[in-house]
Amino acid sequence: MAESNKPQWNEDGQLEVLTFDVGEERLAVEAVMIREILDLLPETKVPGAPDLVGSIVNFRGKIIPIADLRVAFGMAIEPSTPDSRIVVIETELDGEQTHIGLRTDKVHEVALLNQRDAADTPAVGLRWRRDYARGLVRRPDGVIVLPDLPQIFQSAQRGGDRMGLAY
Amino acid sequence: MSGDDPIAAFRVEAGDLLEGLEQALLDLSHQLDNRGLIDAVFRGLHTLKGSGAMFGFDALATFTHHCESAFDRVRKGLTPATPELVSVILSAMDHMRALVEGDGAGLEATGDAILERLHAAMGDAPVAAATVAVAVVAAADGAVVADSAKAQGWKLFFRLPPGAMANGTNPLILLDELRDLGEAQVVAVLDDLPNLPDLVPTDCMIGWQVELRGDISREDIEDVFIFVMDDMELRLEPLECTEEAPVIAQTQAVPDQPVTVATNDAAATAKNATPRNSESVRVPAERLDILMDRVGELVIVQSRLSQLANSGVEGAAGELALRSISEEIERLASELRDTMMVLRMVPVASLFNRFRRLVHDLSRETGKTIELVTEGESTEVDKTVTEQLADPIVHLIRNSCDHGLETAEERLQVGKPAAGQVKLSAQHAGGEVLITISDDGRGIDRTRVRAKAEANGLIQPGQVMTDYELLQLIFHPGFSTAAQITNLSGRGVGMDVVKRTIEGLRGSIDVASEQGKGSTITLRIPLTLAIIEGLLVRVGDGRYVIPLAAVEECIELPVSEDLRMRGRSMIQLRDALVPFLRLREVFNTGTEPDQFQKIVVISTGGERVGLVVDQIIGSHQTVIKSMSSLHREIGSFSGATILGDGGVALILDVMHLVAFGQQREARLRAVG
Numbered sequence: 001m002a003e004s005n006k007p008q009w010n011e012d013g014q015l016e017v018l019t020f021d022v023g024e025e026r027l028a029v030e031a032v033m034i035r036e037i038l039d040l041l042p043e044t045k046v047p048g049a050p051d052l053v054g055s056i057v058n059f060r061g062k063i064i065p066i067a068d069l070r071v072a073f074g075m076a077i078e079p080s081t082p083d084s085r086i087v088v089i090e091t092e093l094d095g096e097q098t099h100i101g102l103r104t105d106k107v108h109e110v111a112l113l114n115q116r117d118a119a120d121t122p123a124v125g126l127r128w129r130r131d132y133a134r135g136l137v138r139r140p141d142g143v144i145v146l147p148d149l150p151q152i153f154q155s156a157q158r159g160g161d162r163m164g165l166a167y
Numbered sequence: 168m169s170g171d172d173p174i175a176a177f178r179v180e181a182g183d184l185l186e187g188l189e190q191a192l193l194d195l196s197h198q199l200d201n202r203g204l205i206d207a208v209f210r211g212l213h214t215l216k217g218s219g220a221m222f223g224f225d226a227l228a229t230f231t232h233h234c235e236s237a238f239d240r241v242r243k244g245l246t247p248a249t250p251e252l253v254s255v256i257l258s259a260m261d262h263m264r265a266l267v268e269g270d271g272a273g274l275e276a277t278g279d280a281i282l283e284r285l286h287a288a289m290g291d292a293p294v295a296a297a298t299v300a301v302a303v304v305a306a307a308d309g310a311v312v313a314d315s316a317k318a319q320g321w322k323l324f325f326r327l328p329p330g331a332m333a334n335g336t337n338p339l340i341l342l343d344e345l346r347d348l349g350e351a352q353v354v355a356v357l358d359d360l361p362n363l364p365d366l367v368p369t370d371c372m373i374g375w376q377v378e379l380r381g382d383i384s385r386e387d388i389e390d391v392f393i394f395v396m397d398d399m400e401l402r403l404e405p406l407e408c409t410e411e412a413p414v415i416a417q418t419q420a421v422p423d424q425p426v427t428v429a430t431n432d433a434a435a436t437a438k439n440a441t442p443r444n445s446e447s448v449r450v451p452a453e454r455l456d457i458l459m460d461r462v463g464e465l466v467i468v469q470s471r472l473s474q475l476a477n478s479g480v481e482g483a484a485g486e487l488a489l490r491s492i493s494e495e496i497e498r499l500a501s502e503l504r505d506t507m508m509v510l511r512m513v514p515v516a517s518l519f520n521r522f523r524r525l526v527h528d529l530s531r532e533t534g535k536t537i538e539l540v541t542e543g544e545s546t547e548v549d550k551t552v553t554e555q556l557a558d559p560i561v562h563l564i565r566n567s568c569d570h571g572l573e574t575a576e577e578r579l580q581v582g583k584p585a586a587g588q589v590k591l592s593a594q595h596a597g598g599e600v601l602i603t604i605s606d607d608g609r610g611i612d613r614t615r616v617r618a619k620a621e622a623n624g625l626i627q628p629g630q631v632m633t634d635y636e637l638l639q640l641i642f643h644p645g646f647s648t649a650a651q652i653t654n655l656s657g658r659g660v661g662m663d664v665v666k667r668t669i670e671g672l673r674g675s676i677d678v679a680s681e682q683g684k685g686s687t688i689t690l691r692i693p694l695t696l697a698i699i700e701g702l703l704v705r706v707g708d709g710r711y712v713i714p715l716a717a718v719e720e721c722i723e724l725p726v727s728e729d730l731r732m733r734g735r736s737m738i739q740l741r742d743a744l745v746p747f748l749r750l751r752e753v754f755n756t757g758t759e760p761d762q763f764q765k766i767v768v769i770s771t772g773g774e775r776v777g778l779v780v781d782q783i784i785g786s787h788q789t790v791i792k793s794m795s796s797l798h799r800e801i802g803s804f805s806g807a808t809i810l811g812d813g814g815v816a817l818i819l820d821v822m823h824l825v826a827f828g829q830q831r832e833a834r835l836r837a838v839g
Contacts (some may be wrong), residue, residue, distance in 0.1 A: 063807045
């Protein structure tokens with residue numbers, strides 16, 4: 001895992017994040033990365049794209065990809081519910097600032113995580129790739145996963161190269 | 168970069184100046200005794216020196232000064248202009264460019280080397296060297312004197328040339344700058360003032376006598392007058408003793424205007440300034456006026472619309488009014504779009520001019536006589552396109568000069584004129600710009616291309632290929648036919664990069680070549696990158712845009728034909744067989760085909776392929792939006808666009824699909 005992907009705890013050992021549900025996991029993304037939370041938008045499928053980012057939407061005149069983290073974490077794809085939202089984040093991808101919409105099943109709150117509750121991702125007991133998470137944080141209501149989004153998107157890109165069009 | 172930054176403005180201006188200079192020098196190299204050109208070069212150098220000094224580019228000003236002096240001698244007929252001199256000044260210009268763009272650090276050695284060459288080039292007139300030497304001695308003397316004059320000051324007298332004010336020199340600013348150097352007493356000298364009837368109010372007839380006190384060097388004072396130095400009268404002597412100068416009321420007759428001197432700030436910014444970025448466009452004022460008119464109209468229509476919304480007019484009357492407004496907006500939007508696109512257009516002349524220098528240098532490097540002919544310089548192309556085209560064209564010209572053109576002896580042997588010709592032309596054709604690079608050299612050697620491709624394993628030995636396919640091989644990565652690798656080209660990186668850049672601009676590249684007669688490479692580039700005419704189609708439940716420029720025709724795919732063609736996916740179009748792709752299958756839509764499917768026949772580079780779609784929705788003004796890097800790799804789409812209902816449609820990459828279709832056809836042929 002690249003050092004830069006580590007959570008940036010502040011001096012008090014805290015991290016401000018937005019927590020949301022994806023499938024049965026609760027994830028948290030740094031609040032500074034969040035740009036917007038939207039209701040679901042009509043999506044356009046991109047044939048030949050990696051499953052993780054299989055569609056695009058019109059986000060205020062910009063075309064942004066929609067990522068379904070359930071694919072990365074190997075979860076079943078369930079139909080969307082009235083609680084489903086798109087969380088638009090801004091992250092660096094191939095040296096470019098890119099907006100990406102994350103499809104989430106429910107958005108919770110902006111919370112402060114404490115570093116003393118954090119643990120490295122365990123080597124066993126995970127269904128998904130270990131490098132997809134930057135760490136776990138224990139909370140009274142369960143464990144929160146800090147996903148390593150750059151890592152996830154990069155491997156999606158590499159995977160995407162192989163897929164291409166159906167012959 | 169803010170528009171107010173004087174350093175940035177200077178860089179842009181200096182860039183233009185240098186470009187003009189380069190053109191004049193290149194012209195001069197063909198006609199060495201053209202006085203007009205010599206004057207033009209001198210003027211350019213002079214202006215560059217002056218404005219360089221004003222903005223604190225001292226290294227530039229000093230360096231340019233030497234070149235200017237050299238040209239001054241040429242101008243006065245003391246030294247003839249020689250090809251060596253022109254070529255030294257050309258390389259000096261590259262150095263100046265570096266000085267303009269950077270802060271001059273670490274460039275002294277280069278500069279000195281060029282100056283040495285310059286002196287050598289002027290060497291047939293030893294006076295020149297002597298003058299320089301004298302100047303150096305004089306400067307040294309000045310420094311010595313300056314030392315002794317330190318802490319005392321200078322007594323100076325100056326008189327501006329009569330036309331100085333008309334040229335924009337403001338004596339008040341000069342005086343203020345002198346005052347900034349130290350305590351100054353200014354006395355106006357009115358001796359030359361003519362009688363009132365003879366007085367020309369715009370001529371500056373006043374001289375000034377100034378006593379400057381303080382620790383000031385001669386250079387500081389000369390810096391103040393750097394712009395006007397050449398024509399003005401300036402006497403400078405150190406103040407002998409500290410006698411009390413008489414204070415004269417006339418000093419105050421000169422109104423005291425506070426003038427901020429930007430030099431210090433400017434010098435500070437210069438250090439922080441990043442290398443020049445040319446993200447600015449010059450727009451003719453009339454085009455802006457047109458744009459302004461359109462915006463004005465838009466504002467009026469908008470107010471009509473809000474009036475209608477608030478008036479509560481309902482029923483047929485309201486509907487009619489609304490429709491008229493909607494039509495108005497539609498007209499305005501399309502006019503605004505056209506005007507806006509024109510604003511982004513620049514003539515290719517600026518692009519073409521760069522290559523004259525390239526050909527000049529190549530001609531020296533290869534020892535071949537090469538003539539560059541340009542045509543259609545006024546053809547306008549989108550600004551972004553021009554910038555991105557520069558590198559590919561450099562490469563193509565290098566190829567033509569290095570591989571294409573023969574040496575003079577070889578040319579004479581086959582009965583061609585000794586001078587090789589490279590022709591660069593631009594023209595509009597439909598929604599595209601055609602840029603052609605052609606040479607009258609030896610042409611592409613097919614047997615060598617084939618041998619090389621076979622050696623590199625690009626093709627099977629003896630593989631049957633069309634001439635077109637064979638020529639396309641030169642764009643393959645890692646392909647180079649140059650028997651010898653020169654530092655110009657032949658490293659086998661290049662043609663594939665050229666091709667990729669052109670495709671990145673949604674353009675295409677064609678090669679035609681006749682053995683012994685020369686080669687022609689044609690680049691087809693869409694006029695603009697931002698908006699295209701597209702054909703909107705539906706495949707399954709997705710909507711896609713096909714660039715209209717690539718569409719040849721639309722035909723029906725009869726159901727019977729569809730079934731019958733299962734095996735071979737070819738249709739007969741008049742006298743040709745065209746392979747087709749069922750986009751439904753390619754895109755894996757998983758939907759049932761519509762009853763009346765259509766085939767859109769698209770073509771590029773002489774190859775055609777049919778795309779089977781479910782429905783043709785119609786033509787669509789397509790604003791191209793780029794996709795994120797997550798989707799850029801897919802290849803079959805060149806971007807996406809937003810439709811009227813807010814939905815998104817993908818734009819098909821015609822080039823990619825045609826190649827894909829051709830490949831599949833080739834595979835089917837191989838199997839069957």
